[in-house]
Amino acid sequence: xxxxEVALIVLLIMLNxxxxxxxxxxxxxRAAKLRTMADQNVKGANRALALASNxxxxxxxxxxxxxxxxxxxxxxxxxxxxxxxxxxxxxxxxAENVAEPLGFGLVISAITYLSLIIGELVPKQIALRNPExxxxxxxxAMTILAKVSAPLVWLLERSGRLVLALLGQxxxxxxxxxxxxxxxxxxxxxSEGVLAPEERTxxxxxxxxxxxxxxxxxxxxxxxxxxxxxxxxxxxxKQMADSGHSRFIAYEGSRENIIGVLQAKDVAAALLxxxxxxxxxxxxxxxxxxxxxxxxxxxxxxxxSDVHFGLVYDEYGKLEGVVTTTDILEAIVGVFRHDDSEPExxxxxxxxxxxxxxxxxxxxxLSDRLGMSIPPTREYQTVxxxxxxxxxxxxxxxxxxxxxxxxxxxxxxxxRRIDKLIVTRTxxxxxxxxx
Numbered sequence: 368x369x370x371x372e373v374a375l376i377v378l379l380i381m382l383n384x385x386x387x388x389x390x391x392x393x394x395x396x397r398a399a400k401l402r403t404m405a406d407q408n409v410k411g412a413n414r415a416l417a418l419a420s421n422x423x424x425x426x427x428x429x430x431x432x433x434x435x436x437x438x439x440x441x442x443x444x445x446x447x448x449x450x451x452x453x454x455x456x457x458x459x460x461x462a463e464n465v466a467e468p469l470g471f472g473l474v475i476s477a478i479t480y481l482s483l484i485i486g487e488l489v490p491k492q493i494a495l496r497n498p499e500x501x502x503x504x505x506x507x508a509m510t511i512l513a514k515v516s517a518p519l520v521w522l523l524e525r526s527g528r529l530v531l532a533l534l535g536q537x538x539x540x541x542x543x544x545x546x547x548x549x550x551x552x553x554x555x556x557x558s559e560g561v562l563a564p565e566e567r568t569x570x571x572x573x574x575x576x577x578x579x580x581x582x583x584x585x586x587x588x589x590x591x592x593x594x595x596x597x598x599x600x601x602x603x604x605k606q607m608a609d610s611g612h613s614r615f616i617a618y619e620g621s622r623e624n625i626i627g628v629l630q631a632k633d634v635a636a637a638l639l640x641x642x643x644x645x646x647x648x649x650x651x652x653x654x655x656x657x658x659x660x661x662x663x664x665x666x667x668x669x670x671x672s673d674v675h676f677g678l679v680y681d682e683y684g685k686l687e688g689v690v691t692t693t694d695i696l697e698a699i700v701g702v703f704r705h706d707d708s709e710p711e712x713x714x715x716x717x718x719x720x721x722x723x724x725x726x727x728x729x730x731x732x733l734s735d736r737l738g739m740s741i742p743p744t745r746e747y748q749t750v751x752x753x754x755x756x757x758x759x760x761x762x763x764x765x766x767x768x769x770x771x772x773x774x775x776x777x778x779x780x781x782x783r784r785i786d787k788l789i790v791t792r793t794x795x796x797x798x799x800x801x802x
Contacts, residue, residue, distance in 0.1 A: 369439070369599065376440055376478060376792050377481070377485075379436050379439055379440045380436075380440065380478070380481050380482050380486045381468065381486070382432070382436055383433055383436045383437070383440075383486035383487075383490065384485050384486040384487065384490035384507070385434070385490065386428075386429050386432045386433050387433070387486060387487055387490045387491055387492075387494075388491060388493055388494045388505070389429065389463060389492035389501075389502075389508075389509050390407065390425075390426065390429040390496065391427060391490075391494040391496045391498070391713060391770060392494035392501035392505065393415060393419050393422075393489045393498075393500040393502045393506070393509070394419070394422060394426075395494065395495060395498040396415060396419055396498045396499045396502045396704050397498075397499065398416065398420070400417040400499045401415055401419065401499055401502070401503075402416060405504060406443075409503055410503065411502070411503035411504060411505075411506040412499075412503050412506075412510075413504035414503075414506035414510050415499070415502035415503050415505075416508055417506075417510075418502075418506055418510065418513070418750075419502070423717070425509065425513060427519075427520040427523040427527070428509065428513045428516050428518075428520055429509075429629070430523070431516050431520070431523070432512065432516075432517055432631070438742075440478060440482070443781055449696060453466050453467045453469070453470030453471060453641075455470070456469055461717065462566065464553065474756060476549065476713070477758050479591040483627050491534060491647075496594065502715070503628070510527045515599075519667055520671075523655055527566060536692070539768075543743065544555060549574065550571070553567055553570055553571070554567070555751060556559065556623045565602075567795050568700075568701075569699055569700055569733065572698055572699035572700065573699055574696070575698070575731050575732070576608040576662040576698060576699070577661060577663050577727070578661070578731060579661060579662045579729060579731065579748070580658065580659060580660065580661055580662070580748055581656055581659075581660050581661070581662060581665045581677075581679055581690055582658040582659075582688070582748060583662075583688060583729045583748040583749060584662055584690055584694045584695065584698055585658075585679045585688035586685065586688050586689050586690070586691075586694070586730045587685055587687070587688045588686045588688050588689070590688075591615075591616055591688065591780050592606075592610045592612050592615045592616070593616045593617075593618055593622060594606060594607075594615045594616070594617055594618070594629055595620070596617050596618070596619050596626065596629070596650060597617055597620060598621060598646075600638065600646055603629075603634060603646055604634060604635070604638055607634060607635075612631070612632065613628075613629065613631045613632065614628055614629070614630075614631070614676050614691075615629045615631070616628060616678070616686075616689065617629040617646075617650045625678065626647075626650055626651040627650040627651055627652045627653055627684060628650065628651050628652075628674045628676050628678075629646070629649060629650050629675065630649075630651065631652075633649045634646070634649060634748055651673055651674050652670070652673075652674075653672060653674050653676045653677055653678050654668045654671075654672050654677045654678070655677075655678050655680055656668060656677040656678065656679050656690065657679075657680060657682075658679050658680065658681050658682075658687050660683075662695060664699065664702060665677060665690060668769050669690075669691070669692050669695070671739075674688075675691060675692045676689060676691050677689065677690045677691070688706070690768050698729075712725075713725045713728035713729075713732060714728060714732070714733065714736055716794075717789075718791070720791075721789050721790060721791040722736070722737075722789065722790040722791075723787060723788075723789055724753070724780075724787070724788045724789070724790055725749050725750070725787060726749060726750055726751030726784065726785035726786050726787065726788060727749055727750075727751065728749060728750045729748060729749060729750075730747060730749055730752070730753050731746075733750050733790070737773060737790070737792075739770075739771075739773070751784065752787075753786035754768070754775060754785055754788060755785070757770065757775070759781055762777050762780070762785060763777070764777060764778065764779065764780050765777065765778075769793070772793050773790055773791070773792055773794055774790070774791045775788055775789075775790055776788060776789045776790075776791075
């Protein structure tokens, strides 16, 4: 009966589609999501995770099934349906040398079309839309199929490894996730509405902390208030009130002789008790932090400190600046308002599309904004340091240089320190450029 033969071929094509869908679903499933589904007791999640963790055996099982289905479909289409269609053309009066190739050609074309649509394209598109869910649904049947075909799978797996070894491809795939992949995933999550733009900004800030040195976050020593504990308490209190700060570096006699941190609240509490406080006894110890320490290590040091205030020193023991928990937080979420004044952004976009950039801006922050890649090991950490590296000399106002499609111009100096730069893109570009 031709109808039975047609039904059998359609069934084989559908089985081929099921295997193709199962293969792509399990191969595309994310292990982390499968583990979450397994923890939630989703049926089939554990089996799908087991199949995904050993893709060699699973892929061999699927290929055995697809190959057998292809052989059976080819045999039925050629030996049965092709002959029947050719015979039908002969009854219509066509010559044998015309009817036979025409009949076989039509059958093969129809089966090829159905195999591509029903046996490959549609099932794989379904698998890609929700791979983890599909993987959980097909995992029990695929597990049984894998056990039944285990001996043949073992032979195929060993044969495949041998061929890979002969081709020099026997190395294990590096499954390490890179920063670029994480950033791409976060960007995709934002575009899909899973993450808000503010959440993406904070996640990017947290990731940058591991690459930032503490000297890119600290307040330089030139901008830090210092108090001599040998001064009269009233004079110290006035200095604190005039400055508006809450914590101060305390020294004794010489600014080189730093003894710790003095907090305004401790001095104020002592003065309110109407007794002359011993300023030196109010000084608290602050952690000494090397300027080469990265920001994440600094977080751990500040968490253990009573004052959440660190003193940053260079390799010669000279005070370079101070770092606080607020500095760490601002590196993640942006600058806060201080003293009722608007915070000055590190990067400000102007009307013509150019960027006004502070020289103290971390270079990785600017690289993210411009889409530039920077070397992981470098001598500079700020935009000013990058400009000095490119110029190779002490800059002057108006100095400029080009880096690929970007034009950098120094527009303001604070003494010899680069205060402001203007960055302009000279040509459109969608690719990342390496500095």
